[in-house]
Amino acid sequence: MSKIIEMNWEQLLSLKRSGDTSLRLRKDQDETRLGFEVDYDRIIFSDSFRSLQDKTQVVPLSKTDFVHTRLTHSLEVSVVARSLGRIVGKKLIEKYPNLQEKGYQANDFGAIVAAAALAHDIGNPPFGHSGEKAIGEYFKTGNGQQFKNNLTDKQWQDLIDFEGNANGFKILTESRDGVNGGLRLSYATLGAFMKYPKESLPKKPTDHIVDKKYGVFQSEVEAFKDVAKELGLVKLREDEHMAYNRHPLAYLVEAADDICYTIIDFEDGINLGLIDESFALEYLINLVRDTINSEKYHQLKTKKDRVSYLRALAIGNLINETVNVFLENENLILKGEYNLSLLDKCKYEAQINDIIKISIEKIYKSKDVIEKEVAGYKILSDLLDVFITAVNNRYDHKATNYDKLIFQLLPENFQHTKESMYDRIFTICSFISTVSDSYATLLHRKIKGEVF
DSSP: OOOOOOOOHHHHTOOOOTTOOSOOOGGGSOTTSOHHHHHHHHHHTSHHHHGGGGSBSSSTTOOOSSSOBHHHHHHHHHHHHHHHHHHHHHHHHHHOHHHHHTTOOHHHHHHHHHHHHHTTTTTOOSSTHHHHHHHHHHHHTSGGGGGGGGSOHHHHHHHHTOOHHHHHHHHHHOOBTTBTTTTOOOHHHHHHHOSSOBOSOSOSOSSSGGGGSOOOOGGGHHHHHHHHHHHTOOBSOSSSSOBBOOOHHHHHHHHHHHHHHHHHHHHHHHHTTSSOHHHHHHHHHHHHTTTOOHHHHHHOOSHHHHHHHHHHHHHHHHHHHHHHHHHHTHHHHHTTOOOSOGGGGSTTHHHHHHHHHHHIIIIITSHHHHHHHHHHHHHHHHHHHHHHHHHHHHHTTOOOHHHHHHHHTSOGGGOOOOSSHHHHHHHHHHHHHHSOHHHHHHHHHHHTTOOO
16 A cells, blocks of 8 residues: 655745755744745735736726726735635644744744735736637647647647646746746745646646646746645656646635635626626625625615625635635645635535626626627737747847847847747747736737837
């Protein structure tokens, strides 16, 4: 019988950062500048995070003042994640006294999960999830098909199935001249960030939650193996493909995201008038029947106040339920034997599925959303075409005057011409993924000669 390998919390809470030459011990940390809180600060001040202020969450390029962008969504997810982490942390510190002896506190769990949640969308391209699909389609069916024979199967899969989660890990960890290890976040935060700690192939080989997508491009495989080794992550399977079970706190990051997009996207749909208030309130009330103060609710005079009250209660209930599911399954999670999301096993699963179903029908498939996603496909395809051509022609010493001008539009940190075709292409994919919806649209107008 093979020995069961189990993750342990002390190792999972590693403060190590890329490039460290000595151990970082929790008991030696400055409580006024805690390492896990430094992670949060570094993400907040990064260019990639700032660009989320003008990236689509639900309604692309929305000009209304109450619809969420990727930035406001990320901030809200981090708040929910912090609560989840602190509550779970309190229970785990009580369960494992050795953690307290090493200096760990309940708030450490909250800080790690909040930082990872803050960054969870940092790799997403413009125009929402359709942006990921647009990049993939450019290589699968567009002009990008020409590069297939120059790439390995895994490199090609990275492109045709472009994944924002993997791009996020790239942004957080990629070295460049003078900057080693990207943002140099703690390995605990990087582990919690990784919802899908595997490479792009094989694609969905099982129904395990880790195999739902992937989280590491070929360019970052070795960097992630280093993180996984430090954290003691358990391999998902023994074969030639890289795949690990999740860091336990990644389940809390995922749950925070699930809670927010389920409830808050639904709220946006109501405020936009895409979902009728009376119809919508019926769905939300199903989540809060045990905690609602009916007298207080009926005193609220505006739709926005009523929806806000129900939203707050719903999130609170889902936080408590998520904590219960996590703690009930902690041993399975540490062994790598838990293969679902936390909300998949919560008592509100049916109500959540009802809300998601109506959101898909009324919000995500609304005419306004579809029209703008169609525009996003064209914009990203054209940008990829022009910039990849310019970079490759420059490398081959065949650059036209137009190529040279296009190359100058790239920010300085993207102007280093790489040796391999894969790296050159990904330089452009990374650049395109960092720009906001509005800048992508403006850049597209420029290359089409529509500036004047």
